[in-house]
Amino acid sequence: MEFSQLRIFQAVAEEGSITRAAERLHRVPSNLSTRLKQLEEQMGVELFVRERQRLQLSAAGKVLLDYTARLFALREEALGAVQGGVPAGKFTLGTMYSTAAIHLPALLARYHRSYPAVNLHVQSAPSGELLEGLLTGRLDAALVDGPLELAGLDGVAFCQERLVLISDLDHEPITRAQDVQGREVFTFRQGCSYRSRLEAWYASDRAAMGRVMEIESYQGMLACVVAGSGVALMPESMLASLPGRESVRAHPLQPPFDSATTWLMWRKGMMGANLNAWIELQHTQPCNMA
Template sequence: MELSQLRIFQAVAEEGSIAKAAVRMSRVPSNLSTRLRQLEESLGVELFLRERQRLQLSAAGKVLQSYAERLFALQAEAEAALKGGEPAGDFTIGSMYSTAAIHLPAMLACYHRAYPAVNLQVQTQPSGELVEGLIGGRLDAALIDGPMEYAELDGLPLFEEELVLITAAGHGPVASAADVAGESVYTFRPRCSYRRRLEAWFAASRVAMGQIMEIESYHSMLACVVAGGGVALVPSSMLASLPGRESVDAHALAAPFDRTTTWLMWRKGMLGANLRAWIELQQGRLQAP
């Protein structure tokens, strides 16, 4: 089993298609098919389930994917160590959607200017999935609503966010969840930490949430509140960036639901040169006047 074969396997797993993986790797599909078949033959297992036009990871493929990601992380760390501890190689950071939209662009630009040799990649997911990515080795670090108590992870706080509840314009005061009882709730998937905060807000008032409508972006969430009423929990910095924000009312929440802290988290024992440089740059940038 060669690292080059694992790179092909990883690309096909992420793209779900040999043709798409070939475009991504600037290679011909037949070459990828051959190398993938050779890998499966050498391991004696099928790594993918062929379903119509898409390839799905088999049980064995999911196991190999976890190990492959950890191997690539170790490879990047080894390369950085051999280059005198200078940041280099791949560095994958995960982020919540709102953080990626508001805070991450400046962070990425700062890091890229300082360390252009690093291949910086970003994945946006709900907090629960980001934690899985860290523990499984798919991510080197992640910006998460924290702190989260995991024996496998370390972290540090970076900045605070104010959370507000948005309703259709002219809704009237919202002092507690009782004031929006029965209304539709627009939110992300169950593993989103902000969704869990919203559920806790309703539970604190002993009010059942209305119909839950899962949305994949804050832009769509805002549009749904404007068009059909209902409520959503949004970071105030994210709301300030959205076109159409003047068409909703933002309601301040009472503590402890009004504020949250975004943490940078990583696997214990994996504070390599790339991550150390990220921490130093971002702490310096956030502390600057």
Template sequence: MDLIQLEMFTTVAETGSIHAAAQKVHRVPSNLTTRIKQLEADLGVDLFIRENQRLKLAPAGHSFLHYSKRILELVDEARMVVSGNEPQGMLALGSLESTAAVRIPGVLATFNQRYPKIQLSLSTGPSGDQIDGVLEGRLSAAFVDGPVLHPALDGLAVYEEEMVIVAPVDHAPIAHAQQVNGANIYAFRANCSYRRHFESWFHHDQAIPGKIHEMESYHGMLACVIAGAGLALMPRSMLESMPGSHQASAWPLPPDWRYLKTWLIWRRGAKTRQLEAFIGLLE
């Protein structure tokens, strides 16, 4: 096993095609085919399932891809350390939509100015998607609702969010879920931690939400609430950042439910120089 084999394997896994991978690594397809077969023979397992001239990762291939990426990242980091160069390369971040919109724009701007050689990418989505992205190696780190108790992850708390129920502007005060039993709510998909928090608050108070309408953005949620179609839960910082927030009322959850911490998480043992530079700005 050598680094060239790992690079070839990783590229084929990401493209799903020997020909596409060959173009990316500037090799002939037959060379990639031979080297990957040698790698499989060395490991004693099939890394790919071959179907109709396409390659799909086998279960062993999925596991091996995680380690292959880590090895290649560590080699790149070692080269940078011994050369004395400033951090460079890729940093793929994931984030909750609210965190991306309100908390980190200034941090991202400062990071880009201070580390121009690092190629920073940002994707947003629910906590569940972000955690999967970090575990699968698609993301270097992600901002999620925490704490995250997973043996393969490390992290630190970076922000505290006050969670508020957003209701139509003339809605009566909301202190208990029983007061809005059966109300329709607007939320992200089921793997959104904020949605689970909202549903848990209802159930803890022996109440049940009405129909749950899945939305793709906080702006869509707010528009539905303003129209009188139901309720939503979101961080106060997110609500106050949006045009039209004055057309809705906001009621904080009870003390035991009111605050949630946002964590930055990464794979245990996979803190790169790029990520360390980013964490330095957060701290």
């Protein structure tokens, strides 16, 4: 069993397709098929089953995927150890969209300047997908909505966000969910923690949400609200950065829905040199934790 085989196995598991994995790894599909078959023969088990034109992990494959992530992390840790703990190699950081846009640019620039030997990759997604990426080993660390109490994960607070509900300019003040009952709601797809918070806000007031329209960007949400057709929830810092913000009205929410803490999370026991360097840099440039 070689690291190159495990890298192919990991790519196919994450993509669910040999063709897409081949494109990601810049190889031909036949090469990946051969290497996977060799790996299965060496281990004496089938790692994938085909379901609806997509490759799904078998029970044995799921076990191997977990070990694969740990092996890659240990390899990076070993490289760092023999190099005197100097950050180097690949470091994949997941982040929520708003965090990436508002809080990360300066930190990313400093990290690149301070640790040029690190190949830093940043992936943006809803919190639910980021947590899945952490648990499967696809991500080394992730900035997610917290605090979280999940087995196998550690974390530190990163920043505090104030959340606001936005409406068209002419809307009356919104103090509770009943004030916007039945109105259209613009939000990210399922898995977004802010969407879950918004749903909980409606439920706490026994108010019915209107039709939910899934939008892939805060800019898109703002544009829809400006058109006067509904409401959206977003961090106040995100709203402040968007062109056209003066065309909507921001309504503060009541506790406990008025704020959220973003946490940096990682798998327990996986504190390598790259992650440790990020945390140290994060502490020297703290975000607003008010």
